[in-house]
Amino acid sequence: MSLRLFLAVVMLAWATAPLAGEARVAVAANFTLAMRALAPRFEQASGHRLVVSTGSTGKLYAQILHGAPYDVFLAADRERPRLLEKAGRASGRFTYAIGRLALWARQSEDPQAQLRSGSFRRLAIANPKTAPYGKAAIQVLRRLGLYPAVAKRLVIGENVGQARQFVSTGNAELGLVALAQVLDTTPDHVWPIPPMLHDPVRQDAVLLARGRRHPAAVAFLEFLRSEAARRIIRQQGYATAGNHPRDRP
Amino acid sequence: MNPEWQAVWLTFKLALSTTLILLVLGTPLAWWLARSVSTWKELVGSLVTLPLVLPPTVLGFYLLIALGPEGPIGGLTESLGIGPLAFTFPGLVVGSVIYSLPFVVQPIRNAFEALGDRPLEVAATLRSGPIERFFRIALPLARPGFLSGAILGFAHTVGEFGVVLMIGGNIPGETRVLSVAIYDHVEALEWRQAHWLSGGMVLFGFAVVLIMSLLEKRLRRIGA
Numbered sequence: 001m002s003l004r005l006f007l008a009v010v011m012l013a014w015a016t017a018p019l020a021g022e023a024r025v026a027v028a029a030n031f032t033l034a035m036r037a038l039a040p041r042f043e044q045a046s047g048h049r050l051v052v053s054t055g056s057t058g059k060l061y062a063q064i065l066h067g068a069p070y071d072v073f074l075a076a077d078r079e080r081p082r083l084l085e086k087a088g089r090a091s092g093r094f095t096y097a098i099g100r101l102a103l104w105a106r107q108s109e110d111p112q113a114q115l116r117s118g119s120f121r122r123l124a125i126a127n128p129k130t131a132p133y134g135k136a137a138i139q140v141l142r143r144l145g146l147y148p149a150v151a152k153r154l155v156i157g158e159n160v161g162q163a164r165q166f167v168s169t170g171n172a173e174l175g176l177v178a179l180a181q182v183l184d185t186t187p188d189h190v191w192p193i194p195p196m197l198h199d200p201v202r203q204d205a206v207l208l209a210r211g212r213r214h215p216a217a218v219a220f221l222e223f224l225r226s227e228a229a230r231r232i233i234r235q236q237g238y239a240t241a242g243n244h245p246r247d248r249p
Numbered sequence: 250m251n252p253e254w255q256a257v258w259l260t261f262k263l264a265l266s267t268t269l270i271l272l273v274l275g276t277p278l279a280w281w282l283a284r285s286v287s288t289w290k291e292l293v294g295s296l297v298t299l300p301l302v303l304p305p306t307v308l309g310f311y312l313l314i315a316l317g318p319e320g321p322i323g324g325l326t327e328s329l330g331i332g333p334l335a336f337t338f339p340g341l342v343v344g345s346v347i348y349s350l351p352f353v354v355q356p357i358r359n360a361f362e363a364l365g366d367r368p369l370e371v372a373a374t375l376r377s378g379p380i381e382r383f384f385r386i387a388l389p390l391a392r393p394g395f396l397s398g399a400i401l402g403f404a405h406t407v408g409e410f411g412v413v414l415m416i417g418g419n420i421p422g423e424t425r426v427l428s429v430a431i432y433d434h435v436e437a438l439e440w441r442q443a444h445w446l447s448g449g450m451v452l453f454g455f456a457v458v459l460i461m462s463l464l465e466k467r468l469r470r471i472g473a
Contacts, residue, residue, distance in 0.1 A: 129437040155336045155418030170317040171335035
């Protein structure tokens, strides 16, 4: 192959990248498992392909602001998608899931009693500054009146996924994590936090500026609104808009 | 104390403790690696160098498991009544000692190797015992190696990030070191603070490299 032809091929590959039918999705860490259930359904039905990156909502937001090549953003809050929309970098915001916290103990059969009695060394939460589930966790502790007592025993995961991992490796006895993350564990070790103890974690999705050109991104968001997808999301431990006890649109 | 200075102080404390521990543990290790004729030598030498090539995530992952209540180190500290080490300052010291090991041991080993047998043999003919030879001949002659080992170990620990992020738990005053504080500020879009800390790190790093090269030059002149 002549050099000129080779260069032409490279340029062409460059110009069409990413391949048509591929969407890059930035997903808040708490939604990782649900995304794993959703993605194959969407890919089978549509023939498009999804490339998924996970992280804390705060980190993903900062990356998107600085030109990270994502097409869709599934955040864990409403604030960051709203800010992206305001900055003209995103559009079509809607709530795709409403999350709930759970207290997860690796060993105790009664996590709630363990938390209240203070018989633990470490309580893992997500970083309240960057992760909405971390913010909700602080809310729960304050409303239970336990915050001053446990503040010194908090260990902060970079995102809610790391908070869960601290508990599963046994390095923290308790963790305030997303209910969706602990659905597959022993139910006795999980205390689903009553909805009145924290504001519902409304999670918004947006189409990012880069995604407007990609049919796969638009199709994925459409799929996310479908009843089929909403059913999967509910099975994964979330409520969907209109299905939450405290949801008044 | 304001949280930024707290992170600076904590990082300094971590780097200092790590360097001191590594100098104490690393010196006999480097001596053995330099002088031994054992077949195990290269095997141990490779183990010591390993943290240099491993991604910090590998160390972090294994440490997280090892420090947990079911891991070997966690089991030991638990039975000693110290409790688990993850998310504690001593836990970070354990991680940093492993992480910075090659940076301290290697320069000292090189210095010991460069000594050769001759000065020690001469001292032996003057009836100096092995311990006296080590402290009065080998240690002073290997001073440049100790100096660069200490500086490199200190600086490398200051620059540690991945391991701390994985086993630290971001606790202010306990495990929230400079690199993690910067990461946190950037994520939270608190750029003013991130700029202050990052700028300080750049100056610090530059000073370390400069001092290293100046010292090396001076020591070479003395040696010549």
